Amino acid sequence: MRVGRSHKYMDSTMNAYERYGNANVWKIFTDLFDYFPLTALVESEIFCLHGGLSPSIENLDSVRSLDRVQEVPHEGPMCDLLWSDPDDRCGWGISPRGAGYTFGQDISEQFNHTNNLKLVARAHQLVMEGYNWAHEQKVVTIFSAPNYCYRCGNMASILEVDDCNAHTFIQFEPAPRRGEPDVTRRTPDYFL
Numbered sequence: 791m792r793v794g795r796s797h798k799y800m801d802s803t804m805n806a807y808e809r810y811g812n813a814n815v816w817k818i819f820t821d822l823f824d825y826f827p828l829t830a831l832v833e834s835e836i837f838c839l840h841g842g843l844s845p846s847i848e849n850l851d852s853v854r855s856l857d858r859v860q861e862v863p864h865e866g867p868m869c870d871l872l873w874s875d876p877d878d879r880c881g882w883g884i885s886p887r888g889a890g891y892t893f894g895q896d897i898s899e900q901f902n903h904t905n906n907l908k909l910v911a912r913a914h915q916l917v918m919e920g921y922n923w924a925h926e927q928k929v930v931t932i933f934s935a936p937n938y939c940y941r942c943g944n945m946a947s948i949l950e951v952d953d954c955n956a957h958t959f960i961q962f963e964p965a966p967r968r969g970e971p972d973v974t975r976r977t978p979d980y981f982l
Contacts (some may be wrong), residue, residue: 824859828871833955834907842874842912842929843893843901844881850905864889875915876924876931895925902928909957911949920947920961937964 828837831850846867849852856868860978862870873890877883898910910929915922916938922931936946944964 821904824861828856828858828868829853831953832911834906835955836901836910836911836951837907838911839871839903840912841870841872841902842876843891843897843910843913844870844874844892846870848904872912875927876912895928898925898929908955916942918942918944918951920945921949921959932959936962940967 791905792843803934812959815977818828828839832838837850844867846974847870847962852867858868870890873885873887874894875885875887875890875892875893876898877894880896882894882897885951902908902910909927913934914940915931915933917931920933920936923929924931930949932947932949933944934948936944937943943964945964948962950958950960952958953955
């Protein structure tokens, strides 16, 4: 995964260069991202992932069979799991983001039914209240970065699942930044 330069990750590891005396620290940390799981399954009922569904993946065994230890390709099922988004329109659509797909309620219902799931829990999209239900509560977007980019004014949330698989969202307001004015809660045009 090409993390780092645009997210200032490399800057934050510069001290490690000096501390450990080895310039490979940054490379080793970024290589580590290639080993992180793509998805998780909570209590065999909640399918968790960053993006969304893929037209190449009908069941959880297809996810398990993916070769995870690689850079994320620009297309294909791994790319789709990271970059696809739910949509109000039925079926599959071309994502306006340029990677992944959009998927309608019919797609999420079929995927959940095929895999005996109750919910697809995903992230990847700014939502002002920290979470947003879609597809008649079969898909939820959970956004856990408050005041995204220091200017969106959005809340963050996490999904708590108890022993009975009941869902509770815990929301977080953005923390105030010293010396800066309060942020207005306005969705930037580029997220519409």
